[in-house]
Amino acid sequence: MRDQSATVLDVANLKTVFNTRDGEVHAVNDVSFYLKPGELLGIVGESGSGKSVTMMSLLKLLPMPPAEIRSGTIEFDGRDIREVSDKELRQIRGGEIGFIFQDPMTSLNPVFTVGFQLIEPLRVHMGMSKKQARARAAELLELVGIPDAPARLKDFPHQFSGGMRQRVMIAIALACDPKVLIADEPTTALDVTIQAQILELVKELRQKLGMAIIWITHDLGVIAEIADRVAVMYAGQIVEHAEVKELFANPQHPYTRALLETLPRMGEARAERLPSIDGQPPNLDHAPTHCEFAPRCKHAFDRCRVENPQRRNVTPAHDVACFWDAKAGGPIDA
Amino acid sequence: MLDDEKKPLVQVKNLKMHFPIYRGILKRQVGAVKAVDGISFDVFEGETLGLVGESGCGKSTVGRCVLRLYEVTEGSIDIDGTNIATLSGAELRAKRPQMQMIFQDPQASLNPRMTVGSIISEPLDEHKNMSKDEKREKVGELMDAVGLARRFADRYPHEFSGGQRQRIGIARALALNPKFIVCDEPIAALDVSIQAQVVNLLEDLQEKFGLTYLFISHDLSMVRHLATRVAVMYLGRLVELGDSETLYMTPKHPYTQALLSAVPHPDPAQAGNIDRVILEGDVPSPANPPPGCTFSTRCPRAQPICKQDSPEWTEIGEGHFAACHFIE
Numbered sequence A: 001m002r003d004q005s006a007t008v009l010d011v012a013n014l015k016t017v018f019n020t021r022d023g024e025v026h027a028v029n030d031v032s033f034y035l036k037p038g039e040l041l042g043i044v045g046e047s048g049s050g051k052s053v054t055m056m057s058l059l060k061l062l063p064m065p066p067a068e069i070r071s072g073t074i075e076f077d078g079r080d081i082r083e084v085s086d087k088e089l090r091q092i093r094g095g096e097i098g099f100i101f102q103d104p105m106t107s108l109n110p111v112f113t114v115g116f117q118l119i120e121p122l123r124v125h126m127g128m129s130k131k132q133a134r135a136r137a138a139e140l141l142e143l144v145g146i147p148d149a150p151a152r153l154k155d156f157p158h159q160f161s162g163g164m165r166q167r168v169m170i171a172i173a174l175a176c177d178p179k180v181l182i183a184d185e186p187t188t189a190l191d192v193t194i195q196a197q198i199l200e201l202v203k204e205l206r207q208k209l210g211m212a213i214i215w216i217t218h219d220l221g222v223i224a225e226i227a228d229r230v231a232v233m234y235a236g237q238i239v240e241h242a243e244v245k246e247l248f249a250n251p252q253h254p255y256t257r258a259l260l261e262t263l264p265r266m267g268e269a270r271a272e273r274l275p276s277i278d279g280q281p282p283n284l285d286h287a288p289t290h291c292e293f294a295p296r297c298k299h300a301f302d303r304c305r306v307e308n309p310q311r312r313n314v315t316p317a318h319d320v321a322c323f324w325d326a327k328a329g330g331p332i333d334a
Numbered sequence B: 001m002l003d004d005e006k007k008p009l010v011q012v013k014n015l016k017m018h019f020p021i022y023r024g025i026l027k028r029q030v031g032a033v034k035a036v037d038g039i040s041f042d043v044f045e046g047e048t049l050g051l052v053g054e055s056g057c058g059k060s061t062v063g064r065c066v067l068r069l070y071e072v073t074e075g076s077i078d079i080d081g082t083n084i085a086t087l088s089g090a091e092l093r094a095k096r097p098q099m100q101m102i103f104q105d106p107q108a109s110l111n112p113r114m115t116v117g118s119i120i121s122e123p124l125d126e127h128k129n130m131s132k133d134e135k136r137e138k139v140g141e142l143m144d145a146v147g148l149a150r151r152f153a154d155r156y157p158h159e160f161s162g163g164q165r166q167r168i169g170i171a172r173a174l175a176l177n178p179k180f181i182v183c184d185e186p187i188a189a190l191d192v193s194i195q196a197q198v199v200n201l202l203e204d205l206q207e208k209f210g211l212t213y214l215f216i217s218h219d220l221s222m223v224r225h226l227a228t229r230v231a232v233m234y235l236g237r238l239v240e241l242g243d244s245e246t247l248y249m250t251p252k253h254p255y256t257q258a259l260l261s262a263v264p265h266p267d268p269a270q271a272g273n274i275d276r277v278i279l280e281g282d283v284p285s286p287a288n289p290p291p292g293c294t295f296s297t298r299c300p301r302a303q304p305i306c307k308q309d310s311p312e313w314t315e316i317g318e319g320h321f322a323a324c325h326f327i328e
């Protein structure tokens, strides 16, 4: 499972729990992954499976309480983010690690112009003069395809369309040439042409700056196009992880397989009804004691209901958390 | 394709929405963002009209105008025979329950201080006489329908994931059994399985209650699946409109052709070898649209005339409209 070459980010056994009025919500359960320079890790998974909470935990962006990081290490560039000082953390956030949030309206400040929100990090993290920062800000807006960019620096977020706000977020996250970019559903509001333009830009930055990227999306088309490796999440856990071609060609976990089967395909005739995965999403009020996918899984057998499967290697670069051997068509050896 | 019996529920004529631009310390108006600049279309009863186009082309603004969440600059919007663009406050309120919107930005449209149960039941309080138990049951049904567990009813919006919040907005829009719903990117933040669940639900409701949808989305395969007809928008105007299959199989406008060629393939083995029309040049600003055909700055087929004369909106086939001087 482990690649020995240098990683820029290495997360091990991360557990995040919310302590709410009606008990605990186990949003992230023992999640481990790594990221190498210049690499793009795609994260897919069911809505509510813990993708955003995992990424917010990395940068301690969750309000604590109610959130609590119960265990784990988050090694970034030789330091454990859980241990660094507040000052260092501020340096990392928005500087060495760029972050694109899922919800642009909550992360853009409605009372400041878009220009101010772009210029500020350039001055703080890159030490630019006001003039330099303004020029760079306009250039960044142009790079993400905002027409008439220099004039639009003066506008407020509500004057932009949904997709433009998302692109403003992308521009802010890229402003300081981060070592790592964490992008949470960054292109959900973007049409294919502009998405293609952003994907090109991202490719370029990976090559030029060796920027490493975590890209969360439900769009498997995008994943197919840009990811090197993919992690699949379900119920707060990574249930499968592989190189992108391998994952699409050879999916192992029943959830991954179901996900790929539900994919609508552009070329095909119109289906009467879109296929979806039957059954209820998991209840996260407890730490998993069995396979959380079992109630929806057509291969579930006794062991799945009493023991939580751990990630095991299928090939050296492909692992899955499941007791079923997809190739052999039967349970794995206990 | 359309039978003559179909009658329009919504008729939009020459709709314009211009946002004024103010500059300087005196805040003088120096121009206007022509977000929507003279568009006309019908939505037939019981159909789904898809509205697609690049980010920033004016889709959400159209959706908001059609429900009169903005005071429109010009044009009329007839819903069920009444021009709502000129209705007074009280008349408009009486009309509201029939027309709902699912917003693009779920976070911004949900009151952070209300529990999800009360967010969903708020329209019921306002417009329906229901007992407490009836209301609770209705909220429960709506939550089931969008795949949210009923036990979440007492949680607040920030305690949900992005996709869960989007579903709260959908449940709320459905609460009053409206006739007409503007769905603005309603499934953008959902995984494919839940997308399918929501789309199936929208279709079931349409079949059961004859609902009519204006479905705004950049997801072209989903629009193809869901829409009866599709309208393509570019820089505040419509460039093509037609029956969904016709439009996808034989797009006529150069912009529609480019848009359709850019859809990513969910297959990494194929990702490299797709024939894409990559549009050159930047999207012009709606504050300063190019003269003549607004697409002429990027169109691979543009001729000198395109930069002077604005192409007419013409019927090029049965129920198939386009605005271009050089339709093949």
Ligand SMILES: Nc1ncnc2c1ncn2[C@@H]1O[C@H](COP(=O)(O)OP(=O)(O)OP(=O)(O)O)[C@@H](O)[C@H]1O
Residues within 6 Å of the ligand: A018, A020, A025, A027, A045, A046, A047, A048, A049, A050, A051, A052, A053, A054, A066, A102, A284, B158, B159, B160, B161, B162, B163, B164, B189, B190, B191
């Ligand atoms: N503040 C909170 N209090 C309680 N539960 C929370 C809180 N924030 C998130 N959750 C729960 O944690 C789980 C994981 O949420 P997260 O936002 O990480 O999901 P996600 O995978 O990003 O989903 P989506 O694809 O819908 O964005 C969800 O089930 C959500 O309901």
Ligand SMILES: Nc1ncnc2c1ncn2[C@@H]1O[C@H](COP(=O)(O)OP(=O)(O)OP(=O)(O)O)[C@@H](O)[C@H]1O
Residues within 6 Å of the ligand: A158, A159, A160, A161, A162, A163, A164, A189, B019, B033, B034, B035, B053, B054, B055, B056, B057, B058, B059, B060, B061, B062, B104, B286
């Ligand atoms: N309140 C406003 N004031 C000024 N300009 C606005 C306002 N709202 C929208 N605009 C501008 O109008 C244009 C159209 O915006 P709209 O939100 O309708 O686009 P859209 O097609 O929905 O885009 P997206 O796909 O990105 O959501 C954009 O150029 C936007 O900047």
Ligand code: SF4
Residues within 6 Å of the ligand: A253, A254, A255, A291, A292, A293, A294, A295, A297, A298, A299, A300, A301, A304, A309, A321, A322, A323, A324
């Ligand atoms: S462990 Fe069992 S229940 Fe879980 S996914 Fe595998 S086969 Fe299905």
Ligand code: SF4
Residues within 6 Å of the ligand: B254, B255, B293, B294, B295, B296, B297, B299, B300, B301, B302, B303, B306, B311, B323, B324, B325, B326, B327
């Ligand atoms: S009118 Fe001319 S510029 Fe416009 S779409 Fe047609 S060919 Fe292109």
Ligand SMILES: [Mg+2]
Residues within 6 Å of the ligand: A051, A052, A053, A102, A184, B161, B162, B163
């Ligand atoms: Mg999320």
Ligand SMILES: [Mg+2]
Residues within 6 Å of the ligand: A161, A162, A163, B059, B060, B061, B104, B184
């Ligand atoms: Mg919009």
